[in-house]
Amino acid sequence: MNILVTSASRKVGLIKAFQKALKLHDGGSVMAADVNPLSPAFYVADDYIIVPRSDNPVFIDSLLDTCKRLQVKLLIPTRDEELILFAVHKEKFTDNGIVVMVSDHDAIRICQDKELFTEFCQSNNFRIPCTYHNLDDLEEKDFPLFVKPKHGKGGMGTFKVNNLNEFKLINHFVVEPIIQEFIDAPEYTVDLFADFNGKVITAVPRERISVWGGESFTTKTFNNPVIIREAVRLAEKLNLVGHNTIQCFLDEGIVKFIEVNPRFGGAASLSFAAGASSPINLIKIVKGEILTPQLGDFKDGFIALRYVEDLFISEDSIKK
Numbered sequence: 001m002n003i004l005v006t007s008a009s010r011k012v013g014l015i016k017a018f019q020k021a022l023k024l025h026d027g028g029s030v031m032a033a034d035v036n037p038l039s040p041a042f043y044v045a046d047d048y049i050i051v052p053r054s055d056n057p058v059f060i061d062s063l064l065d066t067c068k069r070l071q072v073k074l075l076i077p078t079r080d081e082e083l084i085l086f087a088v089h090k091e092k093f094t095d096n097g098i099v100v101m102v103s104d105h106d107a108i109r110i111c112q113d114k115e116l117f118t119e120f121c122q123s124n125n126f127r128i129p130c131t132y133h134n135l136d137d138l139e140e141k142d143f144p145l146f147v148k149p150k151h152g153k154g155g156m157g158t159f160k161v162n163n164l165n166e167f168k169l170i171n172h173f174v175v176e177p178i179i180q181e182f183i184d185a186p187e188y189t190v191d192l193f194a195d196f197n198g199k200v201i202t203a204v205p206r207e208r209i210s211v212w213g214g215e216s217f218t219t220k221t222f223n224n225p226v227i228i229r230e231a232v233r234l235a236e237k238l239n240l241v242g243h244n245t246i247q248c249f250l251d252e253g254i255v256k257f258i259e260v261n262p263r264f265g266g267a268a269s270l271s272f273a274a275g276a277s278s279p280i281n282l283i284k285i286v287k288g289e290i291l292t293p294q295l296g297d298f299k300d301g302f303i304a305l306r307y308v309e310d311l312f313i314s315e316d317s318i319k320k
Contacts, residue, residue, distance in 0.1 A: 001028035001286060004049070004072045006063070007079035008032035008041035012309075013269045014078070014279075015045050021279035025287070031070065033063070037319040040311050048319055054082040060089045067098050074286050075100045078263055080153055083108045099196070099286050101242035103262045110238065111260040114178045115150050124237050126230070127256045129180040129249070135171075138179075140164060146183075150176035153261070155214035183249045183256065188224075189216060190231040190246040191271035193278045198239045200232045201291045202276035204298050206267070208247075215266035216306070221274050223300040230255040232295065243268065243278040270304035 003018050005011065018030045032045035035053050042048040049066050052059045067075060075098055077086045086093075087105045094100070102108070110116045121128045129146070132138060138145075140163060147170055148158040157174050160182055161167045171177060192203045205227040210218035231246050234257060245265035247258040264278070272279065275298040281291060 001026070001074065001283060002031065002070055002072045003028065003074045003076065003283075004031045004033055004067060004070070005041070005045070005076045005078060006033045006051070007054075007077070007082060008034045008045065008048075009036065009039050009078075010041065011078055011264075011266075012040050012044050012311075014076075014264055015041050017269060017272050017277070018076075018279045019046070021277060021283050024280065025283045031072070033066075039319075042319045043311055043313060050319065054079070054085055060085065060092065064092055064096065064098075067093065068096055072098055074098070074282060076264070076282075077102055080112060080261070080263070083112070083262060099282075101282060103241050103244075104239060107238045107240055108262055111262050113150060114148065114152070114259060115176070117257075117259060118178065120238075121234075121257055126234055126237075127254055129183055129256050129258070131181075132179045135179065138164065138167065142181075143167075144182040146180050147171070147174055147177050148180075149174050150178055153214065155211070183251050185249045185251040187247065187249055187258075188222065188227060189219070189265060189267070190227060190248065191265065191268050191276065191278070192231055192235050192240070192244045192246055193276065193281050194235055194241050194244070195281075195285055195291055196241050198236060198241055199291075200235050200293060200295070201281055202271070202278070202294050202298070203228045203231050203235075204271040204274060204276045205231070206270055206304075216304075217267075218306070219267050219270055219304050221270065221298060221300055221302040223296055223298065224250070225296070226250070226253065227255055228295055230257075234260070242282065267304060267306060270302065271298065273304070274299040274302045 022028045029046035031047040032041040033049040086102045187208045205222045206219045208216045245261040249256045
């Protein structure tokens with residue numbers, strides 16, 4: 001089986017995870033696609049493809065032709081901006097025997113718009129941080145607050161605001177702000193995997209101990225039935241498929257959801273190592289296996305200490 005990871009960039013760990021999974025299941029190649037010839041993933045993958053930008057009108061057809069030529073059976077989008085595009089054009093790939101790990105258009109639209117996600121949670125009985133809509137009613141007693149943009153990722157444009165004066169200043173810099181209570185409680189990411197019918201197979205909560213640029217660099221698995229139950233319920237209501245990254249607080253025993261990224265997250269490798277390998281599950285599904293739920297079946301208290309590693313290449317070995 002051949003697998004293609006798009007927007008591969010620095011996702012070396014994900015490339016290696018799929019390579020490891022393929023070795024356990026009859027082999028195949030893991031290929032990396034990106035616009036940048038200096039993408040580190042190119043120099044770890046079994047093959048590479050330099051592709052047009054996703055906002056180029058030829059992107060989808062060009063990638064489809066490449067997948068057919070290289071006999072790709074599984075396509076893994078990894079960048080937020082391309083998820084909607086693949087969701088809209090998923091059938092083009094499916095008609096050619098290529099499975100795309102992407103949820104449907106509506107699910108992605110809700111997940112990528114924090115205002116829509118807030119409304120979805122409120123309408124479907126999921127707890128979220130207290131959200132303020134009438135800003136004129138804010139009083140000093142409501143602070144501290146947390147301000148984030150309606151569209152955003154990696155923690156960009158987010159602020160803890162301690163008082164009204166800070167709020168008035170920050171509010172000018174955040175586009176379409178979402179204003180919520182600031183929660184001083186442990187934050188968790190749930191690596192959740194669902195099959196292509198939306199049945200949840202694994203869900204691994206992990207505490208975000210040290211975060212940089214929106215990614216966990218120190219993180220620990222936490223086998224908590226309440227977080228798992230609520231994450232499964234949310235995923236099923238959204239009809240998520242494949243690997244998803246769900247973020248929440250556990251505030252005095254209550255799960256409060258922050259957001260969902262319907263794709264692999266940077267620290268997902270901890271869940272793989274703890275016994276819930278989404279790459280293996282994806283390969284099994286593409287091979288026609290029916291998976292049964294394995295909720296709670298992973299190593300608890302397992303810690304990932306992530307770090308940056310250098311890769312050195314000569315100028316004449318740059319991919320072209």
